[in-house]
Amino acid sequence: MPAPVEEGTRSPGHHIELVDDNPSPRHEGEASPGLRNSKGWDGKLRVPPKSAVLANPEALSDPEYSDDENIHPGEEVAADEDLLDGEPLDTDEIMCTHSRIQSISALQLERFTRVERICLRQNLIQDIEGLDGVAATLQDLDLYDNLISHIGRVGLEPLTELTNLDLSFNKIKHIKHISHLRKLTDLFFVSNKISKIEGLEGLEHLRNLELGSNRIRVLENLDSLKALEELWVAKNKITELSGLGGLPNLRLLSIQSNRIRDLSPLKDIPQLEELYISHNALESLEGLEHNTKLRVLEISNNKVISLEGLGPLVDLEELWASYNLIGDFAEVERELADKKRLTTVYFEGNPLQLRGPALYRNKVRLALPQVQQIDATFVRAS
Numbered sequence: 001m002p003a004p005v006e007e008g009t010r011s012p013g014h015h016i017e018l019v020d021d022n023p024s025p026r027h028e029g030e031a032s033p034g035l036r037n038s039k040g041w042d043g044k045l046r047v048p049p050k051s052a053v054l055a056n057p058e059a060l061s062d063p064e065y066s067d068d069e070n071i072h073p074g075e076e077v078a079a080d081e082d083l084l085d086g087e088p089l090d091t092d093e094i095m096c097t098h099s100r101i102q103s104i105s106a107l108q109l110e111r112f113t114r115v116e117r118i119c120l121r122q123n124l125i126q127d128i129e130g131l132d133g134v135a136a137t138l139q140d141l142d143l144y145d146n147l148i149s150h151i152g153r154v155g156l157e158p159l160t161e162l163t164n165l166d167l168s169f170n171k172i173k174h175i176k177h178i179s180h181l182r183k184l185t186d187l188f189f190v191s192n193k194i195s196k197i198e199g200l201e202g203l204e205h206l207r208n209l210e211l212g213s214n215r216i217r218v219l220e221n222l223d224s225l226k227a228l229e230e231l232w233v234a235k236n237k238i239t240e241l242s243g244l245g246g247l248p249n250l251r252l253l254s255i256q257s258n259r260i261r262d263l264s265p266l267k268d269i270p271q272l273e274e275l276y277i278s279h280n281a282l283e284s285l286e287g288l289e290h291n292t293k294l295r296v297l298e299i300s301n302n303k304v305i306s307l308e309g310l311g312p313l314v315d316l317e318e319l320w321a322s323y324n325l326i327g328d329f330a331e332v333e334r335e336l337a338d339k340k341r342l343t344t345v346y347f348e349g350n351p352l353q354l355r356g357p358a359l360y361r362n363k364v365r366l367a368l369p370q371v372q373q374i375d376a377t378f379v380r381a382s
Contacts, residue, residue: 080106090114092137098122105130113137121145128155135159144188145169151177167192168210175199189214190232197221211236212254219243234258234276241265256280256298263287278302278320285309299324300346307335318344322375327351333367344373 080101087094092114101107101123109115110133117140118131125146131138135158148170155177156162162181168190175194178184179202187206191213200206201224208230216236222228223246231247234256241260244250245268253269254276261280264287266272274296282302288294288309297313298320305325310316316339326332329352336342345368347353353360361374372379 083107084109084111087112093117093119095119096123100124102126103130104128109134116140118142128152131155132158136161138162140164142166143170148172150174153177156181179203200225208232222247230254244269253277266291288313295341296320307331310335314339315341317341320344320346321350322346323349325351327355329363329367332364336368340370342368342370345371346375348375 080103083096083099083101084094084107089111091112094109094112094115094117096107097119098121101120102125104120104125104127107130109118109130112134114137115134116137118134118138119140119142121142121144123146125143126148128143128148128151131141138159139161141159141162141164144166145168148167149172151167151172151174156165157177157180159181161183163183164186165178165181165184166186166188168188170192172189172192172194175189175197176199178187179199182202182204184203184206186208187203188210190210194211194214194216197211197216197219198221200209200221203225205227206225207227209225209228210232212232213235216233216238219233219238219241220243222231222243225247227249228247229249230252231244231250232254234254236258238255238258238260241255241263242265244253244265247269248271250269251272252274253272254274256276257279259281260277261282263277263282263285266275266287267290270290271293272291273293275291275294276296276298278298278300280302282299282304285299285304285307286309288297289312292312293315294313295315296318297310297316298318300320300322302324304321306328307321307326308331310319316336319336319342326347327350332347332352336345345364347360347364352363356363361377361379364371364374365379
């Protein structure tokens with residue numbers, strides 16, 4: 001769609017002028033009065049009522065009339081069952097993306113006796129079915145960006161060898177019928193319509209769980225995931241960090257773009273190494289004192305005024321704190337100068353940068369001589 005033309009401007013090559021040559025009231029179907037270009041065209045392609053001529057009037061009276069000789073052949077789309085005819089039967093990977101596939105069964109996957117990975121991204125698949133024949137070898141199933149609205153009991157039942165399942169960008173409302181997939185290590189449900197974390201019992205080997213861009217309000221039903229290392233729940237409606245205490249191996253939490261105000265529940269996961277919590281409602285870093293193993297902390301786009309609370313985080317390597325309310329260089333030095341492993345800091349958009357942008361980076365370098373990158377700029381070693 002072309003960009004709208006602002007009032008008082010003209011698009012090149014299209015001179016428009018207002019001429020009030022028809023002051024009478026406008027009837028329905030007529031052009032707006034006076035809006036014409038330099039050649040008199042008023043923006044509508046109109047044909048006088050009696051000037052239209054039908055090129056083939058016999059088409060109106062002859063029910064068997066055909067104009068096939070004038071039809072241009074369109075692009076022929078292969079049927080689903082023919083799409084994989086060129087694949088060797090002993091292949092270990094099938095990738096068929098953006099191919100308008102509607103039926104997995106029609107692909108006749110049972111022909112491929114050694115297939116380990118199937119990627120059917122960006123198709124029109126509505127149901128998970130037709131995978132029984134590859135269940136013995138299939139380890140990775142990628143159905144990202146399809147039209148799946150529910151996980152049926154039968155579809156995934158035979159796939160007990162799966163280690164990776166990606167159902168992101170579908171229309172799924174409930175997590176169910178996957179608890180028998182005990183070998184799963186990576187599970188992706190990004191951008192669906194899920195409102196509750198459930199149905200994960202039995203996934204004792206799961207290491208990575210992605211639930212971003214859903215409708216989740218509460219972190220719950222995670223205690224059975226003892227091996228979980230990474231939890232991604234950005235862009236939901238979560239208000240509290242509770243419900244994580246049963247995850248002894250969790251080292252990465254991404255909970256950006258939610259509604260978090262209080263960090264104190266993080267004391268239940270002292271082993272955490274990476275925390276991404278930008279775009280929330282934080283005003284303070286109080287509550288991080290127990291997370292002494294944090295290496296990466298991302299708190300950008302909050303309302304944090306002070307860096308107090310970072311003192312015990314001796315292993316901190318990266319601090320991303322852009323667009324907050326931090327304004328005291330002395331506090332920056334007091335809280336971060338002893339962090340020998342700190343290599344990267346982001347403070348752009350804070351009062352300490354906005355008040356004196358010309359001297360900002362030099363002041364950070366003086367306060368934190370160990371830092372190698374300030375915002376997007378790498379610092380030269382002196």
